[in-house]
Every structure is written in structure tokens, then in C-alpha cells.
Amino acid sequence: MTDVSLGLPQMPAPDFPADVRARLEADAGELIARYPDSRSALLPLLHLVQAEEGHVTRTGVRFCAEMLGLTTAEVTAVSTFYSMYRRKPSGDYQVGVCTNTLCAVMGGDAIFDELKEHLGVGNGETTDDGMVTLEHVECNAACDFAPVVMVNWEFFDNQTPESAKRLVDDLRAGRTVEPTRGAPLCTFKETARILAGFPDTRPGAVEATGGAGSASLVGLRLAKGEAEPGRVVSPRPAPPESAEGPVTPTGEAPSSHPSSHDAPRKTSASDPEHPAGPVSEEGE
Missing domain, CATH: 3.40.30.10 (Glutaredoxin)
Structure with a gap:
């Protein structure tokens, strides 16, 4: 094998000890059987080898590739994409x-x-x-x-x-x-x-639930009519209304108006006195 990045010979990945490999093969066979296409079991198999060594090693990559008929490059591409797969030893x-x-x-x-x-x-x-x-x-x-x-x-x-x-x-x-x-x-x-994908045998794990908190459920309660709607508070005081209303004679909102930042502005389409024609070659 050759390390493509360095152009140097690369030693083949070591294998698991015989007893460990036999156990992993049995577990892998159970996982693969759950899918109509064997390569769909790649993500579970990566978790499986990570459970053995604490991170995804070259040995684990080789094992997954052999079990699924993939290349080690294909397995490595997936294992390095997802952050839940560790690429170096990590803590308990x-x-x-x-x-x-x-x-x-x-x-x-x-x-x-x-x-x-x-x-x-x-x-x-x-x-x-x-x-x-x-x-x-x-x-x-x-x-x-x-x-x-x-x-x-x-x-x-x-x-x-x-x-x-x-x-x-x-x-x-x-x-x-x-x-x-x-x-x-x-x-x-x-x-x-x-x-x-193996059973969670921790005491109380089956009964445990996460659940959303009260803040996340406010919208649901509002939709069901179980809570009073929140009071809308203006971020700034409304300006006094003039006899002409909130719009100035020019057709724009006064600068003090809460919506002055998005009021209509004169454009080439709304200002016939200053049309915008096609760009001339001299202006390019």
C-alpha cells in the first residue's frame, strides 16, 4: 500500500486479536442483517469498533471495510465526516x-x-x-x-x-x-x-425521558388555548400623530416614526423626474 499524501509505503492496518475479531464479527453480522443493503450498516459498525477501542482506528476502519465489501478509503471518508466518531484516543x-x-x-x-x-x-x-x-x-x-x-x-x-x-x-x-x-x-x-444499536441495559434507561422544557412548550400551549397570549410591548414609544397622519407630505414616514427605516423611498420606478435608463458604454 502507498500513502497517497506522502508517496511513501504504508503498512497495512493490524487486525484485532482472534477472540476480539470473532466477537465483533458476530455483533457486526447482527447489525448488517437489519438492512437490505449491507453498506447501510456502516454508521452502526463505526460505533461498534469505537466501542471496542474508544476511537476509530485503522484497525477498526479495516474491519468495517472487510465486513461491508468497501474500500478503506470509503470507510475513512465517512468516519472523518461525522464528529461523533473520534479519530484519536479520548476520555471515558x-x-x-x-x-x-x-x-x-x-x-x-x-x-x-x-x-x-x-x-x-x-x-x-x-x-x-x-x-x-x-x-x-x-x-x-x-x-x-x-x-x-x-x-x-x-x-x-x-x-x-x-x-x-x-x-x-x-x-x-x-x-x-x-x-x-x-x-x-x-x-x-x-x-x-x-x-x-444494541439494547440499552442501564437501570432506568428505558423509562427515562428527556422532554422539552416549559419555554419550548409555550407555543403549543398557546395554540391549544391553555395559556394567555403574551402582552405585546412596543420597543419604542409611538410618535404623536399629526392631522396629516404618520406620513409626511412627501409621501415618506417622518424620521421619528417606528417604520421610517423601511418606508417607501424614491426609486427610478417611482420618481419619473429622474428615470434610470440603460447604462451607456461611456459609463461602463
């Missing part, structure tokens, strides 16, 4: 701080900055004890609980820098940590196996 707990718009405004940026200093790591880096990998994440559709921190994709809502630091300290110390809602917390490898 993936701590993701939402830094998208609302969480950032509500304090997500401050939480992320303080956790970086507290843990002594940067974005995507892992603590020396191998317990925590810190990263910023995009919106997780939990804006009404902002700012949100996720650990192995379980929700920890309404966080502060202080509560987030206690959270990672508890994780590193091996203390029990309970998500705000949803299923009980487990390690990253265990999470990856669940995402591959």
Missing part, C-alpha cells in the same frame, strides 16, 4: 459545552473557558488521567435549558462555571453523577455500543 467522558448562540449568550463561552483552565486542556484534548475530553459542541436543541453541558450526550442543564467544574471533578474522582434528565450516565465506550 466526553464533556461537551454548547457554545452556540443562546448558550453562549447565557454563559456557555464562560463555562468553556473556565473548564479549559480548570482541566488544563484545550478544545478536543483529554486530561492526563484519561478521564475527560473537553470540547465545544453545536446546538443540541435544548435552548430552553441554556447553558447546557453534555457528558457522553446526556444533558446537564442550566449550568454555571462553578457547577460545571464540580461536574468534571466528580467525573474524575469516580463519583456518581446524575444527568438533569434522560438516561443514566455511562462511559463513552458503553455509549458507543448503545449508539451502534
